[in-house]
Amino acid sequence: DTAVSQTPKYLVTQMGNDKSIKCEQNLGHDTMYWYKQDSKKFLKIMFSYNNKELIINETVPNRFSPKSPDKAHLNLHINSLELGDSAVYFCASSQLYRQLKRETQYFGPGTRLLVL
Amino acid sequence: AQKVTQAQTEISVVEKEDVTLDCVYETRDTTYYLFWYKQPPSGELVFLIRRNSFDEQNEISGRYSWNFQKSTSSFNFTITASQVVDSAVYFCALSEWGAQKLVFGQGTRLTINP
Numbered sequence: 001d002t003a004v005s006q007t008p009k010y011l012v013t014q015m016g017n018d019k020s021i022k023c024e025q026n027l028g029h030d031t032m033y034w035y036k037q038d039s040k041k042f043l044k045i046m047f048s049y050n051n052k053e054l055i056i057n058e059t060v061p062n063r064f065s066p067k068s069p070d071k072a073h074l075n076l077h078i079n080s081l082e083l084g085d086s087a088v089y090f091c092a093s094s095q096l097y098r099q100l101k102r103e104t105q106y107f108g109p110g111t112r113l114l115v116l
Numbered sequence: 117a118q119k120v121t122q123a124q125t126e127i128s129v130v131e132k133e134d135v136t137l138d139c140v141y142e143t144r145d146t147t148y149y150l151f152w153y154k155q156p157p158s159g160e161l162v163f164l165i166r167r168n169s170f171d172e173q174n175e176i177s178g179r180y181s182w183n184f185q186k187s188t189s190s191f192n193f194t195i196t197a198s199q200v201v202d203s204a205v206y207f208c209a210l211s212e213w214g215a216q217k218l219v220f221g222q223g224t225r226l227t228i229n230p
Binding site: 031050055056092112 | 151153219223
């Protein structure tokens with residue numbers, strides 16, 4: 001009965017490789033997000049999708065490409081991985097109500113990416 | 117612009133002590149949401165509380181309590197009779213009305229020593 005799930009949990013790869021992280025939510029939410037947590041624990045928004053439509057792209061390099069095949073899924077593909085991409089990536093979801101009232105964001109367990 | 121400041125980087129107390137985590141925010145919006153999340157050593161982000169800007173009532177949930185004061189733009193979190201299991205990094209976050217994102221503070225690492 002996991003609400004927001006991510007795979008894989010750990011990802012170790014070489015510089016220059018391409019990798020994907022998958023996210024799924026079973027909360028029936030219409031908005032999904034990707035956040036990055038750096039080595040100092042700082043959390044920052046990367047992308048936001050509402051009903052499969054990109055809403056926020058927070059000056060993320062275009063090596064990062066999110067894809068939302070449906071409302072319940074938001075995947076993150078990263079091309080040409082760099083050392084600085086090492087971080088924990090969190091997926092989250094929430095529901096948008098009328099008049100822009102927004103529900104709480106619930107987070108997945110995180111994917112720990114290490115680029116060697 | 118939105119900003120959240122958690123000035124306390126690390127706090128260490130002995131079990132059963134009370135501890136308060138400070139959070140100060142900046143926003144130009146009159147309507148916004150404030151949140152606290154807990155990140156235990158296992159790494160997940162656990163939602164603790166959400167407050168609307170038009171609801172300044174303080175909240176208590178067991179040993180946890182939150183003090184929201186718009187006059188000082190603060191949303192502080194107090195743990196009463198702390199326990200070792202409270203050891204975690206705690207994040208305060210802000211979301212402006214209609215915004216599609218959370219802006220997080222730097223986090224406060226809380227260590228409860230037995």
